[in-house]
Amino acid sequence: MAVGLDKVKPENITEEKTLVVQGMDISGHWNRMFEQRVIWDYDLDNLEKVTNLPGGESLGWCYGCAKCTGVCPVDIVGDYSPRKIHRKTQTGTDLFTSPDLWLCTTCMNCLRVCPKEVDMIKIMPAVREQVVLAGSNVPPELQKAFEDTAKHGNPLGQPQRKRADWVKKAGVPVPIMKDLKRPVDTLWYVGSYPSYHPRGIDAASAAARIFNALGIDFGILGIEEKDDGDSQRLAGEKGLFEMLAEQNIATFSKYEFNRMVVTGPHEFNAFKNEYPKYGGDFKVSHYTRFLVEHLDKLKPLLKKPVNLKVTFHDPCYLGRHNGEYDAPRELLCAIPGLELVEMGRCRENGYCCGGGGGGMWLDSFTKEHTTMRLSERRVREAAEYGADVLAVCCPFEVSRFEDAAKSTGNDKLLVRDILELLDESMRG
């Protein structure tokens, strides 16, 4: 049947979940080419609601090339991309009330490839901020993370006064600035997950042992430290981020140190790119670059071989957002016996674990709108490449990937922070 420019009437369309035609499996999403595409008959109000917001302007620049759709991690497990959002606002969707508002992890793969520089990292937080201020349509899980962060200084809802409890079990001295009462060379900002989450504490303890072995003159803030709030900012609570920034900068300014080292890429992003706007300009490194700078002293300490095939997951906020792809790999390659295997989606095209932009606190919500969690998709990829270990260097990732390994039946895949692998090799 020749399909010309006549409208194909909806009653003539049959939709099948799976379709095999002449031996070929052509199952897949409904192909919109079989409907007349409406390209002139649409209402701009919903799009303008977004583009009129400061920070939302670039959504209007989209010209529908779909380069973003190809790289968006959510589209792989759902039906979502900046281009699709642009289109949907023209055909009736109000981003302010749509669940789509909460699916973006701000991983930045779209912005990386967009010829028109449509910036979801500015657009989504701008819309989310309005929704959070209005107090409606915010997923309760996320709301709770905001509340816990505001009340307790961490999104896990743990008491502030227990933030340094992990130090007792590290097995090595971890000086706390308030008790140390002297300047240090390096102020180590530990972070909320490494302070409270059992798997985060494993990484923090490993870092403490490595810093001690290297003779680093460091100190931590202990119970004076508060969450960086960067992901909460991107999820719509800018005021919360600012409050934490003011508090943290005031605390940092109490002490004398030459440089800062952080455990996680999210605080790295906050301290490097946002804090200067609030008067806090510090020399800050992520631990991977910090340790690479000490590699000549670190390498001889890595005595025990770690005979495993290890693949590395590039964290979005260290890699794409801040251009650091090499330091983690240099550290892994310094471990004797370790075989580094690259996944297909690596470096600039790394596949997001789903934790950023508030995703860490939207798990039940996201699950309802995707065919599988982003972390599950990534874990399957790691398994496809035959890795024994999925190495990470962001505290959000360990628990996400370990849960995903279990839920995808890849129980044999180990998830380790690079710090843990270095520590294992060191304790030979």
Next chain:
Amino acid sequence: MNIVVSIKQVPNLTDDLEINSDGTNVDLDALQYVLNEWDEHALEEAVLAKESAGGAVTVVGVDTTGELDGALHTALAKGADKAAKITGDYPRGTDSHTQAKLLADAIKGMSPDLVFTGVQAADDRDGQLGPMIAAHLGFPYVGVVTGVEVKGGAAIVHKEYAGGVMAEFEVALPAVIGVQAAHQPPRYAPVSKIRQIAKTAKIDEFAGGAAPGAGSTVRRMFKPVSAGHAEMWDGSPEEVAEKIVGLIKEKGLLKT
């Protein structure tokens, strides 16, 4: 409808409480103060009542910490319409009798139809505020209330007894209600909104009068010595599970 919410700040109970050097009080200056959690419910219930029956909510408190403004801004961000504070020489730990008198004096001029306050607070040694405010104002009081509905000049309230039993009362307005729990959890006010409000909010100030005092003197405060303590089991969840099952078996309660 004019609703007044009476609040107070109390020490954050997750902090470590230390007794002061003469042993007569907790060292209150060392503590972080937060809004009394029952007052959070009172505020939520007031905003809900306003949202369903119309009117305005005014929140008021005695500023014993010098930091009450933060709590008032948060209340405004959660839906209160006006905020007021009572100032004067009232230090941290000002007793309930004094606070109730000061609050009643300020609230009198607000011509309230309903006064909501948390049914109790952690530092109410000399008594809860609600019944005292009511007595000063000459209003009726019902406390331990978990649901308020305003219908034609009266409040229908549900008062909680033990065991899940409740009593329904019809209270002619104006009245004071001691809120145990709002009928939904207190809403979150985004810090963004609180900061926005803090820039422009106007807080009415009342100079407070004489302090009647608690009527009793604390001669000693101390931490209770527990009569006993659990025998602690260390180990992994599996090891602890083993011990628990062992105990259940011992008591002959394990169904096979």
Next chain:
Amino acid sequence: MSNDILILAEHLNGKLADITYELAGRAKALAGVFGGQAIAVVLGSGAKVLAESIGADSILYVDDPALAQFNPEAYSRVLTALIKERGPRVVMLGNTSMGMDLGSGLSVTTGLPFIAYVNGLATEGGALVATSQIYGGKIQAEAVPQGEACIVSCLAGAFPAEAGRGSAPVEQNASPVSLSDLKVKFVKLIEPQGGDVDITQQPILVSIGRGIGGPENIELAQELAEALGCAVSSSRPVTDAGWLPKTRQVGKSGLTVKPKIYLAFGISGAPEHLEGMRGAETIIAVNTDVKAPIFDVAHYGATCDILDLFPALTDKVKG
């Protein structure tokens, strides 16, 4: 002013609450020291038979239709009048839902000092010393009233009920004040929904607190309860959040339970909760906070993560 001790009897649904006996017992001992009488005040309508079974020195029963059910406004008026008329040395109320509506207000209407949350009463050289439990049970405050007389409200379970059982001569009076123009009207009692499990009849209880984290984790507790053939109960925050029905709540405003084994998972042990379960035969508490007050009443304890413990325990029970 007399040397008498007045106690307020509490009753609901035709039954006297235990607090009545606890107060009566303590009042008798105190009255002996002060050289006065322990007088139990019962307010009701056609409830004389209820008044007869209190072990005080004497019982004052005030009968009025407006007193058929507890009414804070009516009680407050009657008690204010009685206190002014008789000038007792001490007035004892329960620190309960009923008592808390009255105590501090009576302080204003009578001008007497009021001390709340009392868990200890002593006499020293003819003066009363009241110890209160404040700051969520973390601190005890020992106080002396200014002046000879005072009103106190006492925590449930602070004094033994056995000491207050017995009987005494009843004097029946009409209300000393008019109760015709009350602004508070009792409408009805609402019983909790039946048809759910009766946690007071369970030999074992799997009880969860805020530490359960969220409603999605409750099924872990339910699987364990099923394996053990018992029920899940909880502390207040869990039922307040709507994760379990109110009929599962253990504590001051919930139910009092006395199972053979009480498993407290992620419960910190606030005084209101302890009130409802400290009578259990064996209490095993698991909480990541080694300083949680629950460990002061538990017989055994552990600090491992309950979300890991539940499946391990369920496996072992089934296994």
